Each structure stands twice: as C-alpha cells, then as structure tokens.
Amino acid sequence: MPYQQLRYYQAGTFVVGNRLLPPEQRSVQARMDRSNTLTCGHRACRGCGEALGARYALDAAMRATKGQMIAANATGCLEVFSTPFPESSWQLPWIHSLFGNAPAVASGVAAALRAKGRSDIRVVGQAGDGGTVDIGFACLSGTFERNDDVLFICYDNEAYMNTGVQRSAATPPAARTANTKPLEGHPGNEFGQGKNVPLIAIAHEIPYVATATVAEPRDLEAKVERAMELRGARYIHVFVPCPLGWGSAPHDTIRLARLVKECGLFPVLEAERGEVTSVSNIRRRVPVEEYLKLQGRYAHLFEPERDDEVIGRLQEIADRNVERFGLLADPEDARTLPGEATAQARVDLPLPSPGSGNGKEAS
Amino acid sequence: MPSGSLEQLEGSAAVARTVAGCRPEVIAAYPISPQTHIVEGLSDLVRTGELAPCEYLMVESEFAAMSACIGASATGARAYTATASQGLLYMAEALYNASGLGLPIVMTLANRAIGAPINIWNDHSDSMSQRDSGWVQLYAETNQEAADLHVQAFRLAEEISLPVMVCMDGFILTHAYEEVDVPRPEQVDEFLPAFAPRQVLDPDDPVTIGAMVGPEAFTEVKYLMHAKQMQALDLIPRIAAEFAETFDREAGGLVRGYRADDAETIVVALGSVLGTIEDVVDELRADGVSIGALGVKCFRPYPLEEVREALGGAERVVVLEKAFAVGAGGIVGQNVRLALAGLPVTVYDVVAGLGGRPITAKSLAGLLGDVLSDRLDPRPLHFLDLDRELVERELERQHAGGRPGPHAENMLRDLGIVAARSH
Numbered sequence: 001m002p003y004q005q006l007r008y009y010q011a012g013t014f015v016v017g018n019r020l021l022p023p024e025q026r027s028v029q030a031r032m033d034r035s036n037t038l039t040c041g042h043r044a045c046r047g048c049g050e051a052l053g054a055r056y057a058l059d060a061a062m063r064a065t066k067g068q069m070i071a072a073n074a075t076g077c078l079e080v081f082s083t084p085f086p087e088s089s090w091q092l093p094w095i096h097s098l099f100g101n102a103p104a105v106a107s108g109v110a111a112a113l114r115a116k117g118r119s120d121i122r123v124v125g126q127a128g129d130g131g132t133v134d135i136g137f138a139c140l141s142g143t144f145e146r147n148d149d150v151l152f153i154c155y156d157n158e159a160y161m162n163t164g165v166q167r168s169a170a171t172p173p174a175a176r177t178a179n180t181k182p183l184e185g186h187p188g189n190e191f192g193q194g195k196n197v198p199l200i201a202i203a204h205e206i207p208y209v210a211t212a213t214v215a216e217p218r219d220l221e222a223k224v225e226r227a228m229e230l231r232g233a234r235y236i237h238v239f240v241p242c243p244l245g246w247g248s249a250p251h252d253t254i255r256l257a258r259l260v261k262e263c264g265l266f267p268v269l270e271a272e273r274g275e276v277t278s279v280s281n282i283r284r285r286v287p288v289e290e291y292l293k294l295q296g297r298y299a300h301l302f303e304p305e306r307d308d309e310v311i312g313r314l315q316e317i318a319d320r321n322v323e324r325f326g327l328l329a330d331p332e333d334a335r336t337l338p339g340e341a342t343a344q345a346r347v348d349l350p351l352p353s354p355g356s357g358n359g360k361e362a363s
Numbered sequence: 364m365p366s367g368s369l370e371q372l373e374g375s376a377a378v379a380r381t382v383a384g385c386r387p388e389v390i391a392a393y394p395i396s397p398q399t400h401i402v403e404g405l406s407d408l409v410r411t412g413e414l415a416p417c418e419y420l421m422v423e424s425e426f427a428a429m430s431a432c433i434g435a436s437a438t439g440a441r442a443y444t445a446t447a448s449q450g451l452l453y454m455a456e457a458l459y460n461a462s463g464l465g466l467p468i469v470m471t472l473a474n475r476a477i478g479a480p481i482n483i484w485n486d487h488s489d490s491m492s493q494r495d496s497g498w499v500q501l502y503a504e505t506n507q508e509a510a511d512l513h514v515q516a517f518r519l520a521e522e523i524s525l526p527v528m529v530c531m532d533g534f535i536l537t538h539a540y541e542e543v544d545v546p547r548p549e550q551v552d553e554f555l556p557a558f559a560p561r562q563v564l565d566p567d568d569p570v571t572i573g574a575m576v577g578p579e580a581f582t583e584v585k586y587l588m589h590a591k592q593m594q595a596l597d598l599i600p601r602i603a604a605e606f607a608e609t610f611d612r613e614a615g616g617l618v619r620g621y622r623a624d625d626a627e628t629i630v631v632a633l634g635s636v637l638g639t640i641e642d643v644v645d646e647l648r649a650d651g652v653s654i655g656a657l658g659v660k661c662f663r664p665y666p667l668e669e670v671r672e673a674l675g676g677a678e679r680v681v682v683l684e685k686a687f688a689v690g691a692g693g694i695v696g697q698n699v700r701l702a703l704a705g706l707p708v709t710v711y712d713v714v715a716g717l718g719g720r721p722i723t724a725k726s727l728a729g730l731l732g733d734v735l736s737d738r739l740d741p742r743p744l745h746f747l748d749l750d751r752e753l754v755e756r757e758l759e760r761q762h763a764g765g766r767p768g769p770h771a772e773n774m775l776r777d778l779g780i781v782a783a784r785s786h
Contacts, residue, residue, distance in 0.1 A: 095564055138427070
C-alpha cells in the first residue's frame with residue numbers, strides 16, 4: 001500500500017501530538033473513555049510527577065484489562081493525597097495496607113483471584129521508591145521470585161517525600177535531601193551507594209521489566225499494555241519528578257523527566273526474562289548540567305561556586321549508562337518513538353521500522 | 364481409617380487436617396519451629412489436591428505471610444497462616460493492620476518463647492506480646508481442642524469480621540501424639556457457612572480499603588474494633604454451644620472451671636498446663652483441700668465478667684502464667700486483679716514454664732503448699748523453680764565491674780552446659 005512517511009518533528013520535543021497519530025495509537029489519556037482511575041480532587045502538589053505517572057499507568061492498565069483490575073498501594077504520598085477520609089480518588093478497587101508490604105498484599109490478592117478462578121481480574125501493586133527499593137524490597141523480591149501474577153509499579157521520585165524529603169536507596173549521588181545536606185565537605189548524598197532496582201528485577205528473570213518517565217506517556221502506556229499481555233511478575237519503574245522535594249518549578253516536571261533520559265542518567269529500557277530487549281535512544285544528548293541546574297537539590301553544585309568535580313562525577317555516571325546500555329544509536333534509530341516497536345507490532349501500521357541497534361521487538 | 368473417628372495423630376497433623384476441612388482458599392506461611400509440621404501438612408494437602416481450590420504461597424517472611432493474607436482476605440478469600448515466636452513479632456505491624464481493617468484471617472500460633480536469648484521452646488511470651496493487637500486470642504488445652512477451636516475460629520472471625528489467633532502450646536501440643544477426632548468435612552460444612560465478606564475488592568463495585576483517617580473519625584473506628592470484640596464475648600459461648608451440638612463434644616468458650624464452684628483456692632492458667640494443674644487439684648482435693656482451677660480459654664476479648672463470676676467467691680487465686688510484663692509483673696495476673704476489683708480475694712502471680720521449663724506436678728504442689736500455708740507473699744511476682752543461686756552468681760559478676768560478658772553464656776557456663784573457659 002503506498003503511503004507517505006510522516007516526519008514527527010513538529011512538536012520540537014520529539015513528542016508526537018495525538019492528532020498526528022491514527023486513532024489506535026493515540027494515548028489513553030487522549031480518549032474520551034479513559035477511566036480516570038485516579039480522578040480529580042486529590043491533594044497532590046502542583047506539578048506532582050507521581051500523580052501523573054499513576055494516572056497514565058493505571059488508566060492504561062484499566063484499558064488493557066477492560067476495567068477488571070485491583071490495586072494494592074503502599075503507604076506514601078500517593079496513598080495520602082488520594083485517600084483523605086472520607087474521600088477517595090480511586091475509581092477501581094484499591095487497598096492500602098502498610099508501607100513495606102504492597103507487593104505481598106498484591107500477591108495475596110492474586111492468589112485469592114486464582115483460587116476463585118477469576119483470572120480475568122488483574123492485580124497492580126504500586127509504591128514510591130521508598131516502598132519499593134527500601135522497606136518493601138524483601139516483599140518485592142518475594143513476589144518476583146514466586147513469579148506471582150502481579151504488575152508492580154514504582155513511582156520513583158528519588159527520596160522519602162511524604163516524610164519531608166529524606167534519602168532513600170534511590171536517591172542519586174550529590175542530591176540534597178533533609179538528611180544528606182551538603183555540609184562540611186559532603187557533596188549531598190554520597191557517591192557509591194544506592195541500588196538499581198530495575199536491574200535487580202531483571203536479575204530475577206521475571207517475564208517483564210521496564211523503565212519509563214512521565215515525559216513520555218505513550219511509551220509508559222505501551223509498556224503497561226505490554227506488561228498486561230503477560231502473566232507472572234512484571235515490574236515498571238517510572239521516573240517521576242517531585243517539585244517539592246527537588247526544589248524544581250512545577251512547570252518543569254515534564255522537562256526534567258525528559259532531560260534525565262536525554263542526559264543519560266536514567267536509562268529507559270525494556271527487558272524480558274532477564275534479557276534487555278529494547279532501549280529508548282537518546283534523541284538529543286545534553287550534558288547532565290542541563291538537568292541538574294533546574295533543581296534546588298543540586299544548587300550547591302553551582303553556587304556559591306561551580307563544583308566541577310562533582311558535576312564531572314555525575315557526568316561520568318551518565319556516560320557509563322550511555323555506553324553500558326547503548327543509549328546512543330545511529331541517527332536512523334533516533335526517529336523511532338519510544339514504545340513504537342510495541343505499538344507497531346500490534347497494529348501493523350506503516351511507521352518507520354525500529355533500527356537494528358539495541359532494539360529487539362517485543363511481541 | 365475414616366476421618367471422624369479417633370486417631371493417633373500429632374497435634375500439628377490434626378490441626379492441618381482440620382484447617383483443610385475449613386476450606387481456606389489462600390494459605391501464606393513462612394516456616395518457624397514449632398509451627399512447621401502444621402504448614403508442611405497443609406502444603407501436602409494442597410499439592411495432592413485434597414485441599415482445592417487453595418493457593419499456598421511460600422512467602423519470604425512472616426511479614427509477607429500476614430500481608431498476603433490481608434490481600435487475599437480483602438479479595439474475599441478465606442485466608443489462613445500459622446507462625447510462632449519471632450515470626451509473630453515479625454508480622455506485628457501487619458497484625459494490627461489486619462485487625463484495624465477488620466479482616467477475618469485465622470492464624471495458628473504454636474506458642475514459643477521470644478529471644479534473646481534465642482529459645483525454641485514453649486511459653487506464652489509471643490501471644491502475650493500481641494494481646495492488644497486487636498486479634499481474638501483463643502487458647503487450646505489439648506490437641507482435640509486445638510483442632511476444634513480452628514473450626515470455631517473461622518466461624519467467629521467471619522461472623523464479626525475480625526482476625527482470630529488460635530494459640531496452642533509449641534511442642535507440648537504441636538508435637539505430641541494423642542487421640543484426636545478430626546472434625547469431619549461434612550460436619551464442618553454444616554457448622555461453617557461459606558465466607559461472605561463484609562468488604563471485598565470487586566471491580567464491579569469498587570471500594571477503597573485502608574484510607575487515611577485523621578482525628579475526625581479515628582477514635583470511632585477504633586471504638587468499633589473494641590465494640591466488635593465485646594460482641595465476640597456473646598458470640599464465643601454461642602458458637603461453642605453450637606459446636607457441641609454439631610460435633611457432640613465440648614470445646615472453646617470463654618472460661619472453664621474445674622472443681623472450682625465451691626473452692627477456696629483457685630488456680631488460673633491458659634493452655635495445656637491446665638492438665639497438670641487439674642491433676643494436682645485432684646490430689647489436693649483427695650487430701651481435703653478446697654481447691655479448683657479456672658482455664659481462661661479466650662484471653663482477647665477478655666471475659667472480665669466471667670472471670671469475676673468464677674473467682675469472686677474464692678479466698679485465694681493463684682495465677683500461673685507462661686509470660687510476664689518485664690518491669691511490671693504478671694499479665695494474666697493484672698487482668699485477673701482487674702476482674703476482682705473490690706472483692707476480698709488475694710491474688711498470687713506466679714511465672715512458670717518460661718522457655719520450655721517443665722511445670723511439674725511436684726513443683727506445683729510445692730507452690731500451692733506455700734500458698735495454702737500463707738508462706739507466699741502475694742505482693743511480688745514469683746518465679747516457679749527459679750535457680751536463685753545462678754542468678755546471684757551472675758549479679759555478683761556484673762557488680763564486680765570490668766567486662767563480665769554476656770549473661771546467657773555466663774550462666775550456661777555456671778551450669779556446666781558450655782565448656783568452661785577463662786576470660
């Protein structure tokens with residue numbers, strides 16, 4: 001069939017406007033019938049990345065499961081701002097038990113559904129980075145190793161925001177938090193600490209692991225959709241900026257989520273059964289500085305004087321990610337939209353084919 | 364041998380088969396002695412398909428076990444777990460959550476001491492540490508009763524929508540072989556209706572469970588938990604009576620007296636030690652002593668009126684308990700004193716059987732002899748068979764200054780259990 005190849009450059013950000021896409025590929029958020037799983041009226045801060053991430057992810061999951069879904073939520077911002085008694089923003093069956101047990105609660109829900117023969121109802125567990133990488137980590141690893149039929153989503157804003165911005169194992173080096181202040185020669189959070197839970201999840205060889213950012217909702221949606229096609233333990237780690245905890249402007253939430261990927265500090269990738277199957281290429285590489293300087297938590301790296309050494313060490317981390325995950329592919333690849341491989345495989349539309357590079361088609 | 368008749372069984376096996384007869388849909392458990400034989404038995408029954416449909420989750424901790432039960436119960440499944448000792452403490456946060464959410468989970472607790480020093484043997488320090496967690500606590504005296512209490516526990520839990528803990532003495536009951544009449548599944552079905560949850564995670568009718576509650580309603584939610592436990596005080600005897608009708612044997616209830624009606628001295632205890640106490644009561648009765656016993660079968664909710672009724676006419680009450688509140692005194696004792704407030708009854712608090720130390724008829728007879736002849740001061744907390752010399756030697760070492768080292772190892776060395784070596 002003859003067709004004219006579209007060039008998706010109009011938006012300048014490499015984000016494709018929904019009106020340029022065929023209806024099947026438009027974002028769940030662009031649909032009149034989206035479920036508004038986390039509906040309006042909640043108490044999240046202005047510019048909250050977690051609220052966006054949760055809405056994108058759960059609306060996509062609700063669409064994929066035709067509304068047959070149960071969510072188990074850890075304690076944290078998301079739980080607190082969404083359920084001030086007697087109100088609730090949740091338009092799906094939702095349970096909050098404790099801070100550290102959301103994966104186990106989700107496993108229990110999944111077990112109950114299996115015992116009742118209700119495999120049509122799916123389970124999502126969700127938590128912030130504290131509830132995932134720290135206090136909930138043992139339960140998370142248990143859910144993974146048993147391959148329980150749970151999609152667990154971590155909304156990572158890189159610290160304990162609900163308690164007043166304390167360091168978690170997901171806090172990046174040099175970041176200022178309430179207990180990693182840049183005092184007496186300390187650069188903020190220490191270098192050489194912390195853990196990469198997406199890689200640990202991949203090491204469990206579970207059916208599906210992905211990372212995503214709230215800057216690319218269609219990519220996040222595509223990953224949720226892919227996760228919902230599979231059974232067993234699945235994990236999606238979503239990067240969600242926090243204006244309050246990061247000292248960033250609420251209007252910079254999406255920009256920061258884009259820059260963290262474009263500078264290489266947060267690799268966006270997919271893995272199945274222990275193997276990385278695709279990475280989202282950096283489209284226009286930026287130095288980490290562009291990402292850092294928008295955030296109060298890194299202000300000490302620029303004032304009163306520029307700390308080239310620490311900025312350099314952060315750049316090294318980004319450089320290592322770029323090399324390790326092959327985040328820079330040939331220019332042809334740069335035209336491939338994140339999540340496009342998945343979408344294309346499903347609807348078979350005449351879009352540019354993904355490059356050979358690191359991308360392996362998910363199907 | 365057909366089920367329903369007497370069989371020689373290990374207590375754990377009797378409990379496993381009884382629990383299976385209650386048709387739990389989700390079991391989540393983590394192994395800890397002396398609970399292991401119960402969950403191993405259930406794992407077998409799930410694997411052979413004798414217990415189906417049922418999902419058995421081999422979780423990574425007791426915290427996860429209780430958490431998975433919370434998720435399962437909130438999804439409308441009958442959920443069960445079993446633990447002991449450190450395991451109960453490790454799930455403590457989730458225990459309060461299960462009761463706060465009003466989820467009717469049933470758990471077997473194979474009572475075991477809490478460390479340090481680490482000790483696998485029986486006492487009640489685990490269940491007593493969670494007495495205010497909002498769980499109903501039932502205590503079994505025999506393996507038959509342990510089995511029967513589980514059938515009642517599911518019924519009770521689901522009728523009031525609260526979690527129930529069936530406490531059975533670790534090793535003393537869990538690992539003892541005796542004759543048990545395992546409740547027949549068809550009788551259980553008659554006695555225990557299908558689980559009809561009061562709240563359920565259902566996509567067709569979505570609810571939010573576990574919302575945040577501030578000062579405007581927190582007191583009321585907590586009041587309701589208490590009110591439900593008070594309701595259980597009426598329900599437990601009714602369920603026990605119905606059980607007796609269906610199964611043709613007694614089990615459970617709130618309290619049970621033994622030759623206590625006219626007794627001047629009454630010994631109060633929980634769990635399997637009641638058997639030994641009753642033997643000693645019989646011996647003393649044969650000598651003409653006016654003595655009886657009272658078993659507290661349900662410690663939470665606390666049957667204050669029933670305890671007062673049963674003990675109010677006595678002159679002396681000896682509370683024999685397998686745990687104590689360090690720095691304060693007896694736990695059951697404090698509750699007994701509360702029940703007897705304003706009555707001229709002397710209450711003696713005696714701690715016994717800690718960490719598996721046998722409570723012998725001889726020691727009990729000696730203790731009761733002291734009580735009956737007014738040789739025991741009712742004010743301080745007493746410890747049955749305490750090796751005072753051993754304690755004093757260690758105290759001397761500690762007072763001598765320097766670095767005397769860890770208590771437990773020093774004392775074992777004194778006893779010759781650890782090979783002697785000099786510092």
